[in-house]
Amino acid sequence: MRYELLLQAPELGAPYDAARVDSLLASRGAAAEAGGRLWKLKHGEVEVRPLVEAGRLIATELRAPMSASADLARELVLEGCVLAAEAGARLFDPQLGKVLAPADEGLVADQFLRTARYAGQYAGVPEAIDAGFAGPEPGRLKAGTKVLLGIAGFLAVLYLIGRLLG
Numbered sequence: 001m002r003y004e005l006l007l008q009a010p011e012l013g014a015p016y017d018a019a020r021v022d023s024l025l026a027s028r029g030a031a032a033e034a035g036g037r038l039w040k041l042k043h044g045e046v047e048v049r050p051l052v053e054a055g056r057l058i059a060t061e062l063r064a065p066m067s068a069s070a071d072l073a074r075e076l077v078l079e080g081c082v083l084a085a086e087a088g089a090r091l092f093d094p095q096l097g098k099v100l101a102p103a104d105e106g107l108v109a110d111q112f113l114r115t116a117r118y119a120g121q122y123a124g125v126p127e128a129i130d131a132g133f134a135g136p137e138p139g140r141l142k143a144g145t146k147v148l149l150g151i152a153g154f155l156a157v158l159y160l161i162g163r164l165l166g
Helices: 018-027 070-087 102-121 143-165
Strands: 002-008 031-033 036-041 044-053 056-065 090-093
Touching (some): 002 070, 018 036, 044 070, 070 102, 090 102
Antiparallel strands (some): 031 036, 044 056
């Protein structure tokens, strides 16, 4: 699971110049890898992948791992906005449903942390931030087991009372 930002055409339906984005990424040292690039930033690495819909390239995904810090999310917004401006594109956050500006770095970092916490606690992504949440203590019974034992004990008491009175 990753936090994704999109580089898109500046207007919906306008052609997207992926070649320009790719050449700008290459000039920033993003290494080519199978299916995309790996962009090394100061606070971590970002996967760069083309986004194709109905056989048409519509955007470039910038994918930050959930194991990264919020600093990577902030840096990605700042660098992504510069890249978008140079490429004649826009930087869009699908989670927020918003075109980003450099001033949105804190907003994206907060959403990144919320998404990472959710991924770690509820979606079973062990490498996500805050994935380690306290489970039951070793040697203690789970709540469901306690309920079943309580019901079984209650039924046993009813059975014994029925045998004594009957």
